[in-house]
Amino acid sequence: MLSNTLDYRDLPRALQHMLERGQSKVARGLPRRSFLKLTGALGLTIGVFPQLALAQSTDAAETARNLEPTDKPAAFVQIAPNGEVTVTVNRLEFGQGVHTALPMILAEELDADWTLVRGRLGTNDAAYADPVFGIHITSGSSTIKNSFMQYRELGARARAMLLGAAAARWNMNVSTLHTEGGMVLGPDGHKLGYGDLADAAMEQPVPSLVKLKDPKDFHIIGRPTGRLDARPKTTGQQDFGIDLQRPGQVTAVVARPPVFGARIASLDDSASRNVKGVKTVLRVALDRGAEGVAVIADGYWQASQGRNALKVEWDTSTVEKVDSDQQVSLYREMATRPGPCQFDCDIAPLETAPLHLEAEFVFPYLAHAAMEPLNCTVALAEGGAELWVGSQSAGLDAGAGAGVLGLKPEQVVLHVQMAGGGFGRRLSSTSDTVVEACEIAKAVRAAGLNAPVRTIWSREDDMRGGYYRPMHLHRARIGFDEEGNVLAWDHSIVGQSVLAGSVFEQLEVKNGIDLTATEGMRNPYPLPMRLTVHHPKINVPVLWWRSVGSTHTAFVMETLLDEIARTTDQDPVAYRMRLFGDQHTRHRDALRLAVDKSGYGKTQIPVGQAWGVAVHKSFSSVVAYVVEASVTKGEPVLHRVTAGVHCNLAVNPRTVEAQVQGAAVMGLSMCLAGSAITLKDGVVEQSNFSDYTVARLTDVPEFNIHIVPSAEPPTGIGEPGLPPLAPAFANAIARLTGMPVRQLPFNLK
Template sequence: MWNDIFPGELPGALRHMHERDAIDGPATLARRSFLKIVGIGGLALGAFPHLALAQQDDTAGASLKPQQQPSAFVQIAPDGQITVTINRLEFGQGVQTGLPMILAEELDADWSLVRSRNGNSDAAYQDPIFGLHLTGGSNSIKNSYTQYRELGARARAMLLAAAAARWNVEVASLSTQAGTVLGPAGRKASYGELAEAAMALPVPETVTLKAPKDFRLIGQATTRIDAKAKSSGQQDFGIDLHLPGQLTAVVARPPVFGGRIASLDDSAARATKGVKAVLRVPLDGGAQGVAVIAEGYWQAKLARDALKLEWDLSAVEKVDSEQQVIRYRELASQPGPVHFDADMTPLAGAPHQLEAEFLFPYLAHAPMEPLNCTVQVADGRAELWVGTQFPGGDSAAAAKVLDLKPEQIRMNVQTAGGGFGRRGVPSGDFVVLACEVAKAARAVGLTAPIRTLWSREDDIKGGYYRPMHLHLARIGFDDNGTVLAWDHVLVGQSILTGTLFGGRVKNGIDPTATEGMRDPYPVPMRLTVHHPTLNVPILWWRSVGSTHTAFVMETLIDEIARTTGQDPVAYRMKMFADQKPRHRAALQLAVDKSKYGQRQLPAGRAWGVAVHESFSSVVAYVVEASVQEGRPVLHQVTAGVHCNLAVNPRSVEAQVQGAALMGLSMCLPGGAITLKDGVVQQSNFADFSVPRITDMPQIAVHIVPSAEPPTGMGEPGLPALAPAFANAIASLTGKPMRQLPFKLA
C-alpha cells in the first residue's frame, strides 16, 4: 500500500489531506502483554522492542496497537536507569529529549536517570496518526504527544500494580515520585526493583493522564540529552559507523541529470592502492554511474578522480537557469489551472494598483553531514545503517533492490547531522544507491559491509533541490488598504507529480506549492498555477511551499501598508480582526519584546515585520536591519512563537534560531543553485554559501503561553525571516525586494 512508502517530509497541505483520509488510523492488533526479557544489564521493561510485536494474547478483551505498547518504548534497568526509544529520526530538532520528556512526565521518572535511543522500522515506531514511519512535516511532537504520555502512564500503572501485589495493598494507596513507588508505612520500591514483575502484568488499555497544571517536566526548559555528546564531539552519526572489514564506496555521476555512460576506462582507478572494485551501477532517474569501492574514503576518491569517463547526454534535457526564467514568464502569461477564483472585476478600477514579479532559485539542502548509508548483505538478509526520515519506506525500497522480503531487512536508524527534507525522499535515492552498490559488490565476490558515502560536492551537485519558482501579482486596493482584487500566478515544478503521491495533485495543482498563499489575510484572490516539467530532481525543503509563499505574501502586505501610510503591524492586526488570535498573539509578543515603535533605532537601521503560519504553528519576527557597503545586514531578531504548549522551550528556542539562520541563508549572496547547459554550477560552500558567524544576528525567542496540545516547530521558524528582513531593507532603500537572494542593485 502507498501508506507503507510515504515520504519522510509531509508538507502542510499533504499532511492535512492525509489526516482526513486516515481518520480510522492503522488496523488495530490484539493486546500484547509484557514478557520477562533478559537484556544487557539485567531484566528490563522492553529490552528488545521488536519482540513486543510478537507478543500476542488472543484472549485479551480489547486491543492495543504496537505504537501503544510500553514494551517497545521503555527499558528500565535494575539500577533504575530508564531508556526511552524514540520513533523519529534525530537530526538536530531535539526529539531525543522532547519525546522522553513527555513519557517521563507521565511515568513520574527521575529525569537524571532517563536516556534515549533510536528506533527502527518495526511497526511500533510508525507515526501513530499516519500509521507509517516518518520524521517530517513538524509532526514528531505534535503527533506523538498523546502517544508518549499514554506510554508513560501505562508503564507507571503496571509498576504500581507490581508494587501493590508485592506489598498486598490496594493500588489506590500508592503513589510515585521520581522513579520510586511510595506505599503505606513508609514503604518504597524503585522502578528498577519492580520492572521484572511489572513486565508480567497485562497492559492497561485506558489510563488517566495528568492535568497540565501538574506537569513537572513538560514545559520546563531542559538541556538536551545529547547536548554533551554533540558539544564534545563524541556523538556518532551515520557517517561515523565503522564495522569490521567495512569498505567505502563513492560514485561517479553524470554531469547532467539522467546521463548514461558512453565509455569507461577504469584501469588507473583499479590500480589505485586500496581499491577493491570498480562497478557500473544504476542511478536515480534512469541514469548510470560508476561505483569505486576501496578500503577507505580517500582511496576511493582518488580512484574515482582517475576514471576516464565519457557520458552520453544526448537523450536528456539540459536545463539552463536563465532560459528557465524566460520560459516561466511565458507560462505565467497563459491561462492555467485556478486554485482560488475570486472575482477580478474590481481590479481595473482600484484607486491603487501594484504589480510585482518574484523569483526564487533552486536551493540545496546541504546538511552538515553528507548523505551516507552502510549496507551488509549476508545469508539471505540485509542490514542497513542510515540516518533516514523514512525507515519503513526505505526498508521496502532496499528489499526490492536486494530481491529480499521486507522482513529480511533490518534498518538501524542512525542519528543524522541535519537533513531539512533531503533524508526523506519518495524514491529513497541514496538508500537505493547504497543497496545497488552492495548488490553489485556481492556479485563480484565482495561480502564486506559497504558504506556508500557522498562528498559535499556530490551532495550539492547531485540533487534533489527546492524547486525554482516565479510569482506574478497584480493587486488593486483602496486608500484604506482594503484589497479589492488580487490576481496571482505561480509557476514552479510540482514536487508530488510523478511520485506515489501524484493523486494528491488535484485539477493540475500541487498543494505543496500553494500552501501559505492568501492566509491569514481574507483577500479576494485568484490564484493560477503552472507546473512545468524539467530535468531537475526536486524535493521538499524545510517549510516546503512556505519558503516562497510567505515571502510573497508578507512583502506585498507590507508594501500595501507603506503605500497607504499605515504602520505594518497595525495594518496586519486590522486584517486579522478577531479571526486569527494565534497570529495576533505571536505578532504582539514579538512587537512588545522588541520594543517596536517604542525606541529609536541607530541611524541607518530600520524595522522589518512578518508573520506566517506553517505546520500548525505561527512565528512572527520583528527585525532590525541595515545596508552596509551595498550589503544587507541583519542585526537583531525578535521572535514571537505560538506553538501551543512548548514541551521543551529550550528546544523551541533552538529550532527558531536554526530556522532563522537557514532563512537568512536564502537572502545573502551565493545562496542559490543555478544550472548552465544542464550542469549544476555550485559544488561546495565556497560557491553555495551559508551564513558565517559574522552574519548571525542576535536572536531573542519568546513563546506565547498555552496549555493546548503542542504543534510542530521544526519548520515554522523559517518562512517569516526572509520577508521580515526584506521589509526592513525596503524601508531603508524604498525598493521592495522581489528576489532571493536579495538583489539590491
Template sequence: MWHDALHELPPALRHLLARQAEAAPVAEGSAAWPRRSFLKMAVASGFALGAYPLLAQTSSEAAPLKPTQQPSAFVRIDSDGTVTVTVNRLEFGQGVHTALPMILAEELDADWSRVRSQLGSNDPAYADPLWGMHLTGGSTSIKHSFMQYRELGARARAMLVAAAAARWRLDPAGLRTQAGFVIAADGRRLSYGELAQEAMAQPVPPQVRLKDPAQFRLIGRPTTRLDARAKSSGQQVFGIDVRLPGQWTALIARPPVFGAKLRTVDDAAARAVKGVKAVLCVPLDRGAEGVAVIADGYWPAKQGREALKLTWDTEAVEKVDSQRLLAQYRELATQPGARHFDADMTPLASAPHVLEAEFVFPYLAHAPMEPLNCTVALTSAGATLWVGTQMPGLDGAAAARVLGLKPEQVEVRVQQAGGGFGRRAVASSDYVVEACAVARAARQAGLEGPVRTVWSREDDIRGGYYRPMHVHRARIGFDDRGRVLAWDHVIVGQSITAGTIFEQGMIKNGVDQTAVEGMREPYPLPMRLTVHHPKVNVPVLWWRSVGSTHTAFVMETLIDEIARTTGQDPVAYRMAMFGDRHPRHRAALQLAVDRSGYGRRALPAGRAWGVAVHESFDSVVAYVVEASVKDGQPVLHKVTAGVHCNLVINPRTVEAQVQGAALMGLGLCLPGAAITLKDGQVEQSNFGDYRVARITEMPEIEVHTVPSMEPPTGMGEPGLPPLAPAFANALARLTGKPMRRMPFDLG
C-alpha cells in the same frame, strides 16, 4: 497546598494561572486557588476542556492496543533504574531525542537524571501513530506523538505500580509514584529498577489515567538536551561514523547531467590505487548510471574515483539552463494556469491603486553538514541498514525491492543525522537504493562485508534534489485605505509530489498543495490563484518549510508594500486585517512587537524596522527585525521572535529551532544562495560557491513564546519563512526599493 504547588510549575503555566486569577479573584478568607476553582475557571476559559486531548484524564482506547501503543517497544528499565526511551523519529537537530523522552518520563514519573534515549527502526511500532507510516517531517514529531508518549509513560507507570502492589499484596489505588519509585502509604518504596522485570510481565492496561497538567514537572521546563554533551564534545556518532568489522567504503561517480548514462568506462588507473578493492557499474536514481569505487577507506575510494576516465551519453536527456528556464517561467506567469482560488477580478480595472510585482526564487540545495550516507550489511537471512533517514519504513521497503528480499527481511537502524532539511525523506529513496545496489554488486563481485556508501559535499550539491525554482506574478488592486479589492496571482514551479506516492493526496485539480501553502491566509483577500507545474529535468523535493519558503515572502512583502503605499503602520495594518479571526497570529505579532520595542524605541541612524508573521505547520512565528545597508550589502542586526506553538515541551528546544531557522532564513537572502544550471549541469559544488549563512552573520536574536495549554504544534520548520520577508521589509524602508528576488539584489 494547591497554592504552594503553583510555584513548582513551569513559568508559562504559572503565567496562565496568574492571568486567570486576575480575571476571577478568590474571595477573601477562602483558600487561595482551590483545585475546584482552578478547574472551573480553566473550563470556562477554554483552558481545560474535559474532552480535549491535552487534558484528557483517561485514554480513549477501547480496541486492542496497536504496536505503537505497547510500552515494551519504547521503554526499557535497567536494574540500576536507568530508563531508556526509544524515539520513533529521526533526530537531526530538531530536539526530539530529548522532547519525546520528556513527555514519556513525565507520565512515568521517572527520575530525569536517569533517563536516556535511543533511536528506533523500521519496526511497525515506530510508525507515526496518526499517519501509519514511518516519517519524520512536516514538524509533526511532537504534534503527532504527544498523546502517544504520554500514554506510553502512563501505561508503563501503571504496570510498575501493579508489580509493586502484587509484591506487597496491596491495592494499587493506595500506591503513588515519584522520581523513579513506587511508594506505599506506610512509607515503603521500591525503585523502578527493582520492579522492572516483574512489571513487564504485567498485562498492559488498555486505558490509563493521565496527569493533570498542573502536576507537570518536566513538560514546560527548560531542559538540557540529552545529546548536548556528545555533540558539543565531538563524541556523537552519526550515520557517516558507522564502523563495522570488515566494512568497505564506496563512492559513486555520477553523471554530470541528471539521468545520463555511461558511454565508456576506463577504470585501469582507479583499480591501481592502493586500497581500492572493486570498481563496479551500478544503476542510479532517475534512470541514470554510475560507477562505484569500493575501497578500504574514504580517501582511497576518492582517489580511485578521481582516476576514472568516463564518457557520458547525455543526448537523450534535457539539459536545463537557468536563464532559459527563467524566461519560460516568466512567459507562463502571464497566463492563467490550474485554478486554486477563484475570485472576481473585475474590481482591478477601477481600483485606485494597482500594484504589479514579479518574484523570482532560485533552486536551493539542502546542504546538510553531514552528507548523505548509508551502510548496508548483507547476510544469508536478509539485510541490515544503518542510515539517518526520515522514512525508515519506505526506505526499508525500497531496499527490499533492490535486494530481492521481503520487507520483513530488511532491518533499518536509524542513526542520528547531521541535518537534512527534507533531503533524507525522498519518495524514491535514492541514496538508500543506490547504497543497496552497490552492496549487491559488491557481493556479486565476491567482496564480503558491509559497504558504506558516502556522498561527498560536491555529490550532494551537484547531484541531489532541490527546492524548486519559482516565479510568482501578482496584480493587486486596492483603495486608499489599503482594502484589497482584487488580487490576481500566478505561481510557476515544478511539483514536488508529482510521480511520487504522495501525488494522490497532495495534488488536487492539477495543483500541488505544497506549492500554494501559505498563500492568502490569514488575510481576508479576494484572490484568484492559478498555478503552472512545468516538467523539468531537475529533481525537486521539499526543503525546510516547503512551500512557505516562497509564499511567505511574497505574501508578507506585498502586504507590507500595500501598508507603505497607503501610509499605514505595517503592524497596525496587519492587526486590522486579522480582526478577531486569528488570535494566534495577533498574539505572536504583539509579543514580538512588545519585546522588540517597536514603535517605542528609536533606532540608530541608518537602521529600519521590518515586520513579518506567518503560520506554517500549525505554528505561528512573527519577527520584528532591525536591519541596515553597509557598503551596498544588507545587514541584519537584531531579530525578536514571537512564537505561538501552543504548549511548549522544552523551551530550550523551541529557542534553538527558531535561532537555527532564522539563520537559515537569513542565508536565503545573501548573495550566492542559489543553485544554477548551465548545459544541464549544476554550476555550484561546495560552500565556496553555494552560500549558506555563517555564525559570523548571526544577528542578535530573542525568542519569546506565547503561553498556551493547547496541544503542542511543530517547531522544526515554522521559524524559517517569516525571516526573509521581515528583513526585506526593513530594507525596502531604507532603500525605497522592494525586494523581488532571492537572494537579495540591492543594485
C-alpha cells in the same frame, strides 16, 4: 476512527485526504516483525502504539478501547536494574531535539528521575510508525504534535505496571501507592526503585485505561531542559551515520554524471583499480535512470582517490540540459498564460481600482546543504539485510531496499542513525540514497566481495547530485484603495511539483496543482484572489525543503502586504492587525508579543537602521518577527531579531528557542548573495560552501525568542521559524531604500 477533536486543516493536505478517506495504504506492506522482547538481565521493556494518539485531552485517555498487539509491552521503555530509563524515539533525530523532547513527555507520566533518562533511536519496526499517519515518517514538524499523547500514555502505562508490581510484592492495594522520582512509595516507609521492579512489572497486564496528569502538575514538560545529546555532540563523541564502522566494512563512492539522467559512454577504470586500497570498480544504476561508477575501497580516502583516477565519458545526448537564465524566461512567459486555478474571484475591479501594484518574484533552486552528507551502510546476510542510515522514513526506505535486494520487507532491518541535518533531503519518495546503496551492495556481493558496504556522498556529490527546493516565479497584479483595502488580486505561480511521482501525487495534486506549492497563499488574510499555477517538467530533481511551499509564499504575501501598507501610509503592524479582524487570535498574539518585546514603535533604533515585520503560520504554528536591519556598503545587514512564537504548549522551551533560531538563520541564508543553485548547460554550477552561501557566524544577528504561553496541545516547531524571516528582513530593507525586494537572494544593485 480518529477523535472528533481532530482538525484536519492542521495536517499536511496529502495526509488530510488520506485520513479522511481511511486510506493509510502507504503503511501496507511495512515490516511487521515481532516487537523486541528484552530478557530480565536487560531490564523492563514496556511499550504501546496507541491508535488514538491524536486525542489530545485527558478525558480521551480515559475512554475505553481495545488494545492491539502493538499496544502491549514491547519497544519503547527499557528500565535497567540501576534505574536508568532508556526511551526509544520513534523518529529521526537530526538536530530538531526530539531525542530529548519525546523522552521528556514519557518521563513526565512515568514519574522518572530525569537524571537517569536516556534516549535511543528506533528501527523500521511497526511499533515506531507515526501514530497518526500510519507510516514511519519524520516530516512536517509533526513529531511532538502527533506523538504527544502517545508518549504520555506510554509513560502512564509503564508507571501503572510498576505500581502493580509493587502492590503484588508488598501485598497491598495499589491505591495506597504512589510514584516519585523513579521510585514506588507506599505506607510505612515502603520504597522500591524502578530498577528493582522492572522484571516483575514486565509480567503485569498492560492497562487499556490510564489517567494522565493535570498539566499543572508537570515538573518536566514545559521546563527549559538541556538536550540529552548535547554533550556527545559538542565533545565530538556522537556517532552519526557517516561514522558507522562494521567488521570488515568497505566504503563506496560514486562517479556521477554531470547532467541529471545521463549514462556512461565509455569507461577506463584501469588506473583506478591500481590505486592502493581499491577493491573493485563497478558500473551501477543510479536515480532517475542515470548510470554511475562505484569505486569500492578500504576507506573513504582510498575510494575517493580511485574515483579521481577514473576516465569516464558521459552520454548526455538524450537528456535535457537546463539553463537557469533560459528557465527564468520560460517561467516568465508561462506566468502570463491561463492555467489551472487554485482560488478564483472576480478580478474586474483591477481596472477601476484607485491604486495598483504589479510585482514579479524569482526564487532560485536551493540545496539542502546539511552538514552531514548523505550515506547509507548495507550488510547482506543469508535471507536478509541490515541497513544503517539517517532516515526520515525508515519503513518506506527499508521496503525500497528490500525491493532492490529481492527480499521481503520483513527481511530488512533498518537501524535509524543520528543524522547531521537533513531539512527534507533524507525523505525522498524514491528512497534514492537507500536504493543506490543497496544496488552497490548487491553488485559488490555479485563481484565476490562479502562485506558490509558504506556508501558515502561527498559534499560535492550532495550539492550537485540533487534534490533541490524548486525554482519558483510569482507574478502579482493587485488593485486596492487609499485605505489599503484590496479590491482584486490576480496571482500566478510557476514552479515544479515536488509531489509529482511521489506516493502523494494522486491524493494531493488536484486539477493539475500541487497544493504544497500554494500553501501559505492568501491565508490568513481575507483577500479576493485569483490564483493560477503552472508546473513545468524540468530535468532537475526537486524535493520538499524546510517549510516547503512557505519558503516562497510567505515572502510574497508578507512583502506585498507591507508594500500596500507603505503605499497607503499605514503602520505595517496595525495594518496586519486590522486584516486579522476578530479572527486569527494566534497570529495576533504572536505578532503582539514580538512587537512588545522588541520595543517596536517605542524605542529609538540607530540612524541608518529600520524595522521590518512579518508573520506567518505553517505546520500549525505561528511565528512573527520584528527585525532591525541596515544597508552597509551596499549589502543588507540584519542586526536584531525578536520573535513571537505560538506553538501552543512548549514541551521544552529551550528546544523551541533553538529551533526558531536555527530556522531563522536558514531563512537569513536565503537572503545572502550566493545562496542559489544555478545550472548552465545542464550542469549545477555550485559544488561546496565555497560557492554556495550559508549564513556564517558574522552574519548572525542578536536573537530574542519569546513564546506565547499556552496549555493547548503542542504544534510543530522545526519549520515554522523559517518562512517569515526573509520577508521581515526584506521589509526593513525596503523601508530604508524605498525599493521593494522582489527576489531571493537579495539584489540591491
